[in-house]
Amino acid sequence: MTSSRLVPLVALGMAAAAVPASLAPPGRHSVAVGRGGSVGTVGFGNASGPGGRSGAGGRSGARPPWASGRSAGSAGGQAAAARTRRPNIVFVLADDLDGADMGRFPNLSRLAREGLTFQNFIVSDSWCCPSRATILRSQYVHSHDVRSNNPPDGGYERFRVKGEERETLGTWMQRAGYRTSLVGKYLNGYPGTERQGLVPPGWDDWHVPMPRHMYQQEDFRLVENGRANAYRRGHLDDVLTDKGASFIRTSPRDKPFFLYLAPIAPHLPAAFAPRHASAFPDAKVPRPPSFDRPGSGPQPRWLRQRGPLDEAAIRRDDRIYRDRLRSMLSVDDMVGTLDRTLRETGHQDDTYLFFTSDNGFHLGQHRLWPGKTTPYEEDIRVPALVRGPGIRPGTSTSALAGTVDLAPTFTELAGSAMPSCAEGRSLAPILKGGHPADWRKALLVEFYAGRPLDHPEGPDCDTLPTHVKSCPLPPSYAALRTDRETYVEYATGERQLFDLAGDPYELRNEVAEAPPEHVRRLSSWLARFRACRAVTCTYVDGG
Template sequence: MNHSLGRGSCLALGIALAWVGAAFAAQPPNIVFILADDLDAASAATMDQVRTLVTNQGTSFRHHYVNVSLCCPSRVSTLRGQFAHNTTIFGNDAPDGGFEGTYAKGLESSTIATWLQDAGYRTVLFGKYLNGYPNTAPSITYIPPGWTEWYSANGGSPYSAFNYKLNENGQTVSYGNADSDYLTDVIAAKATDFIRRSADQHPEQPFFAYISTYAPHLPATPAPRYAQALPGITAPRTLSFNEPDVSDKPTWLRDAPLLTEAEITTIDQQYRSRRQSLLAVDDLVKSVIDTLEATGQLANTYVFVTSDNGFHHGEHRLTSGKLTAFEEDVHIPLSVRGPGVPAGATVDALTANVDYAATFAEIAGATVPSWVDGRSVVPFLRGQNPQPWRRAMLLARGEHGGTARAQDGLLEPPDPFDTLAVSIPPFTGLRTADDYTYVAYASGEYELYQNSRDPKQLRNQYDAANENQKAHLAAWLDALVNASGEALREAELRPPK
């Protein structure tokens, strides 16, 4: 048999072999996940560097939501890709929340960190982890499974941005009150150092960098260089600001008085502090992008910028805070740039914080457990519109959704709204792709808003809705709160018949 090849065949074979070789040699992409604390979508839109370097260079998700508008439940959902009814983490403190509850339930044994590390990634966390970390851990320098490097606060008062301690790879390092100790800047410096070291020392190994700022969480201390920035700025006076008529709202809000002038002044001061603190977060984003570019890694790195939950600033008569199902609290920003991501594109599909884990896993080629609830948004990052896609997602607040009063600086300081929030009954609800928000309170009260016609959620339409619509929403919600994994994703596609 003649095994010889003609010149054309040899050339074609050579090209094919070269393509295969290049494919095998290509390094999997890096992933940088930048997570701000309590960053609402409206405030995120004011961040110049995020807009210029991430949003305009990539894709933004216009209908991106959080399941529980509270730090720790959201962060556990990020790590595991599960809704809160499946993690059973609903609050910031034990027994059903915080680091203590998460650690006690063994949830850290399988997270995006362990999955990506198993897939060959170097993994690193900078900044805030879970509320109350490392209380009840075996030691103050405890590092959860799956992390190659670790830089997270384990003492002092990190929420104040000064006078805190960091667990730096198993060694506690103290920081004081010098300008150079400002926490957002320290996180930025450590992140850029890691990126440079990755290029120099591990050029053939991809990394996953989780960069988690404490800003703009209150007290929202600005960087010293921005202490006088944004003079005269006030909270946006939207149509729902200090809402004049709340007679259509559930009892917990209907009983709330109008905000006083003193309360409005405080809201404005807090809003300015939050915006000032975001200027350093914007600097962090620029530093990360610049370092990726300088080290030749930007073209092969996905950069995600988002928040753990939203935040309200006087809307619906509410003092500064979160925890509700209102749009200000559950709608969060998400912008992504990276290889193949369409520049300047927007996605209108309904996406959620439970989607990060599946997304990172697909990018990394990692295997996810069957219990993961979320969906990968990678098709959107390729300019595709995957079908079918979720038509509804869960909103929730559990029995233990409040914030513990800080004893040692590691627990989250209470927001002004927290003193009122204890009167909010637990709820479950839906945010639907056809633009409805439906909330069912444990007290037996309901809310229903058609957001396209009433974006500030001024008129609760539940009483006026027909019985078929009410039954349809109630059945859909019931199907979701009793499901997990593939069954939950199927239930998101359509209401039960």
Template structure:
């Protein structure tokens, strides 16, 4: 017999709650400039003698909140910096999320709605002109040495249509150590500043370790040159197959996936049509989920060591006080919640709410920031930290006032999520497993106490998170009509907004 549903007490409209886990590292340097038409924007009065911080940005792939307990260096970063507890991604798919991170624009404005053409992927990102409007272009024009290591965008790989893409280096990047197919962390070709370098199956070829060493070398060289730097470390881990480094392959032998209240949810009769048909998880599926969780925990050990190594390199150069560390993920991940085996494409908190942690000059130690932030804010934040004025075309806002404890008269109290689906391309690394969750196209709004989802097929979801934080009871039919009308209007406004119109919502 099922337990009682949570009491139906209606929440206040929208209050802040924060999710941020980001690691920024920045060192002193020169600035420069004037406006340009391609994304490089400087503040009036900028001077090349101005000392600017370095930024070290660590962006993991599919890293969910439940992995942080197994990452001691990241937890140390939390203690000396700020954690955003209400940080949400605008799309839970890799390529759309990363396109938003790079540009500060929602997917409906980048035009990157999926991993593959004609709706998304590297080719669409490039063809729509987004590469000229990234934080890398802005910071490089302002005198920063910039580097991207690891993963760029889905589709950045050799195909018949774009056979040379693996040697292509986008604008804005001083150094480029990137591969398109590094999910297994072995047997890949790294584009090393336009030269392809093959890496095989030996322990020394493990991709996360390779780029970690290259990241340390970049910090050393940039520091010795006296040039401010932006280093973006973009891992493929813990994305499936979540291959761990050799030294981590047998750790955590008895670990199991967290058994949250939503794990193998007993009653999903109130869920949308795409999910209602899912059966309860069987024992073999639960065992597979536990194996997957162990692999994910094992794989992030190499990311955690990377965080420690980069921090040590910055400290060794005496740049610790001038460097921001930002730790982040492109989306979350579900494992067993709501009867979903594993995946990331839903509007539930498991998938949309991810870590953002920031430590650096002027950031209070050990603080949790509950005001809302989104991946639209990363680009404007990096530009502001570098002394630039973010572009008016950005949909997001700089988080610098929050990082430095300044008063902000008005701040957003909602987050917007949009998703295009389903996709059944078998060569897509994000193709969901059977019963992994591949919902129809939807748009959603998350407030402090609510999740509201509109599906293209007419289905709706509404959760009272104050009383039902695990999103078990879809009470859309019982919700007040006036409140639903407000949320419908908000979704419509977000779905059409651009630039300042987005920032004012």
């Protein structure tokens, strides 16, 4: 087993010079950027590296990175000031972004060169709303109980009715003395049945799109600080970028700020800004060994019924892939604008900039139609980058981390106590370059498919033509993701076990071949994980 220590990206074959600085100016792309190919080779989320040991690490209240006196930015007065005040935090959350092509985007590649890359960053549920509820509350899905995107068992209404808005990342950061803003997608179905101007507790600044035309990113409406405003012109992600940059520019110097910025891209239909319409004209969906392959070993029924992809399906996947790349250019522009704004306002040395996604996405792997919700790596492992005070530029860690860790990390960086409901760990020791000896050995992934089999509704179905009758979703499952294995138990009683080190594309289900005592240990571990609550989850994740 390898260590999860920090290593330079160049040591992983990710040359810092692969994306020249001249190709990555902060700001917006022209349509020529990235045409037809990659502008860099930095890898994100495609290397299955082992993590470290586990336990209650990350709850010890270790000094946050910004208190260490080290800064990744320039020396002098600004760096000295960064050591004497609590840091600002900017958190960018993409929608349905896998880690396969991050090197195509120059501003995100710059962020990787200037900061830390998490190679094993795992979501709690590869579905939008349950995953976002985890981010807001640092709870696994069985605890926050927002199990889907729609009522009655999920969506914004479920989150609100359960009273979970009263204690979230927003309220915790606000109580820590931060000026807070949420710009972009909140929870599916917002604003629900409440009045249109509803702003949840904890947010000083609020610009959140309503469902109508949100994914089309044109002719949309935003709930803005108590009012619903119509936008007849403009690309939604560009508007969100401007709102986020304005929040940074108008924040007072004597109060730290927390910005949660959630663009819509690359969620289907992967609407892109007109200026990017001609980008990536020749791009085709990657064909890894798992593409259009059913796998070996005992396969669950929902996979067995998938036939080979025909030529029309592959052409569709190529088109979706190009559109997703084009839509991501606006997100890359967003990161560039944020970077430029932080530099222009003198905040580059006292601000953490985090970037990740709510879940991943599959396109043709395992013969699957475009979508998410599965326990495969394409769906549960997402890119995660962070730059900020005390972080060594151009480094990478294989430590097992995930979306459940974001809120504890932000509150510790803010100098605040860990929320009592939190089930994740603070990543602050890892940001600082350390590796706690008792770091976790596993994370929990859950999916609840509470829908009748004859009427499937969900992310594999909501963008398909109406004439498509076959749209299988996995049944409910729970999965244990360790540093080298994924073990899955479906509600049907079917199971999967993948050796990520020897079979990174998850083509061989080894559950029938593995030693029975090993499978029993994984099953017992998973059962304890599914029953954990609050701090006990950080004991269970050690095995």
